[in-house]
Amino acid sequence: QSVLTQPPSVSGAPGQRVTISCTGSRSNIGAGSDVHWYQQLPGTAPKLLIYANTNRPSGVPDRFSGSKSGTSASLAITGLQAEDEADYYCQSYDKSLSGYVFGTGTKVTVL
Amino acid sequence: QLQLQESGPGLVKPSETLSLTCTVSGGSISSSSYYWGWIRQPPGKGLEWIGNIYYSGSTYYNPSLKSRVTISVDTSKNQFSLKLSSVTAADTAVFYCARQPGYSGYDIWEYFFDYWGQGPLVTVSS
Numbered sequence: 001q002s003v004l005t006q007p008p009s010v011s012g013a014p015g016q017r018v019t020i021s022c023t024g025s026r027s028n029i030g031a032g033s034d035v036h037w038y039q040q041l042p043g044t045a046p047k048l049l050i051y052a053n054t055n056r057p058s059g060v061p062d063r064f065s066g067s068k069s070g071t072s073a074s075l076a077i078t079g080l081q082a083e084d085e086a087d088y089y090c091q092s093y094d095k096s097l098s099g100y101v102f103g104t105g106t107k108v109t110v111l
Numbered sequence: 112q113l114q115l116q117e118s119g120p121g122l123v124k125p126s127e128t129l130s131l132t133c134t135v136s137g138g139s140i141s142s143s144s145y146y147w148g149w150i151r152q153p154p155g156k157g158l159e160w161i162g163n164i165y166y167s168g169s170t171y172y173n174p175s176l177k178s179r180v181t182i183s184v185d186t187s188k189n190q191f192s193l194k195l196s197s198v199t200a201a202d203t204a205v206f207y208c209a210r211q212p213g214y215s216g217y218d219i220w221e222y223f224f225d226y227w228g229q230g231p232l233v234t235v236s237s
Contacts, residue, residue, distance in 0.1 A: 002157060036223040038158075045207055045227040046158065052214060057225065089158055093220035099173050100148075100160040100222075 003028060004090055004103035011109040012080045020106045022073045022090035028101060030071035033093040037066055037075045040087040049088075050075065077108070085110045113137040115208050115228035123235050129195040133208030133228055140189045141166040146211040146222055147191045149182065151204040152230070159204075163211055163222075164191055171219065198235045205230040 005023045012018040022035060029035060034053050038046035048057055050066035053073065063084075065076045073092075077084055090103035119131035133147070140147060148163035162172040164182045172180050181194040195202060209224040 033220050034223075038224070045230050046224070047227075048223065048225045051223045051225070052221075091158075091223065093222075095220065097174060099171070102158040102160065105157045 002104045003094055003097070003101050004092060006088075006090060006103040006106045008104070009107045009109065011111055013111045014080055014082065016080050017076060017078045018080055018108060019077075020075045020088055020090075020108070022075070022092075022103050024071050024073075024092060026071060027096035028071075028092045028094040029068065029073060031095050033095065035066065035068050035073035036091045037064075038089045038091065039084075040089065042086070046089060080108075080110055082110050084108060113210065113226045115210065115226055117206060117208050117228045117231050119231070119233070121231060121233055123198055123233060124237050125199055125235055126197055129198050129202065129206075129233055129235070130192065131206055131208075131231075131233070132190050132192045135189045135191075135210075138210075140184065140191065141186045144212060144217075146171075146213070147184070148209050148211050148224060149193045150207045150209060150224070150227075151202075152207070153201075153204045154232075161193065161195075161206075200235050203233065203235045205232050 010018050037050040040046045053068040088106045094101045114136045116134045123129045146163040149161040162182045164170045179196045184191040207230040208228045210226040211222040213222045215221050
């Protein structure tokens with residue numbers, strides 16, 4: 001059972017803005033552990049989208065942005081495109097469990 | 112361009128040991144800036160961290176799997192390996208190897224996963 005909770009699904013029309021929440025606790029995000037985000041297209045390995053809460057690796061469009069506050073974090077996708085249809089996972093470190101933890105995952109559907 | 116490639120049997124019998132190797136190309140596994148990790152994903156489910164290793168051999172394991180997991184490194188071959196013992200059908204999953212770069216103070220919680228292997232499906236079945 002994951003310690004980071006995400007909504008199972010979000011959807012939006014092309015061009016719209018969607019956000020995905022990642023809710024943790026005082027032993028992970030609330031303890032100061034950073035949040036990282038990954039995109040997983042069907043049948044492929046996850047791809048790093050955001051690291052250390054807000055940073056985009058080279059090559060990731062600036063349509064993707066991350067934020068963190070308290071025991072939660074969010075990923076925003078602006079100008080939604082058909083190619084953004086994928087599963088998205090947040091990841092952090094839990095200091096009570098002494099290990100890396102992933103969110104439950106969110107499926108983004110472009111209407 | 113860094114590449115990671117998993118190799119090993121795609122079918123393992125219950126109660127036996129699952130063994131996978133990750134070969135790193137385009138970069139050195141001996142770099143002091145990285146850990147090297149294993150993550151698995153059961154079919155249709157989410158991601159689970161298994162463990163990781165530093166080039167020196169220092170390891171960290173998921174507490175829920177620790178009793179059954181061994182991760183080792185061979186710097187001469189630029190490879191690291193996973194062994195998961197006493198497998199059951201519940202261990203059927205896609206297994207990914209990945210590089211973990213550190214940042215800021217390089218404390219163990221300041222690592223994420225940037226490069227991933229393609230991830231073979233390993234099925235546990237008799």
